[in-house]
Amino acid sequence: MIRIDDKHFETFITHDEILKEVNALGATLTQDYSGKEVVFVVVLNGAFMFASDLMKSTDLPCDITFVKVSSYEGMETTNKITESIGLSMDISGKHVVLIEDIVDTGNTVGYLKDLLEKLDPASVEICSLLFKPEAYKGSSEIKYVGFSIPDAFVVGYGLDYNGKGRNLNTIYQFKN
Ligand code: 5GP
Helix, strand or coil: CEEECCEEEEEEECHHHHHHHHHHHHHHHHHHCCCCCEEEEEEECCCHHHHHHHHHCCCCCEEEEEEEEEEEECCEEEEEEEEEECCCCCCCCCEEEEEEEEECCCHHHHHHHHHHHCCCCCEEEEEEEEECCCCCCCCCCCCEEEEECCCCCEEECCECECCECCCCCCEEEECC
16 A cells, blocks of 8 residues: 555556566567557657557567647546647658557547547557546547556556656555
């Protein structure tokens, strides 16, 4: 059990479990994208740690770029997406894998997928470490998912609560 500000969180997914799953995702991507030109588009801030481990688990020739959006304040989604760093790379003709830390309502990935598809890529797929199926309201397929989890707030391994906890190497779930 850990405490961040006023909230308590308990261990949910250990670092070993995370790495095992990330390596499995890396192996699947390596197979699926063999012979293709891949660009990983990473959604900041939360996905930086996942993206780093995922990149190391594939030997695909690939490039990486970052976008920054936010829709959460504290533990609530605001349903409004703020874009603060846009895409700086030409992705036309490239196979894009959008890397997310967590898909909750799906607003963020839905918004980004639409935006990327307008830029003439060869394909766009979504790869998210965590997925909350009960909260999902989107229509895009989340093709690559590490863990499907219940609709409860989590922190650690890149994910924050009030700007804290991103550096934790375990994923914790809100308790009280
Ligand atoms: P969506 O747009 O799918 O509702 O939410 C996606 C974004 O909300 C994620 O990229 C993440 O930043 C944030 N988010 C959603 N659920 C959680 C959660 O359980 N914990 C944390 N820390 N952030 C979350």
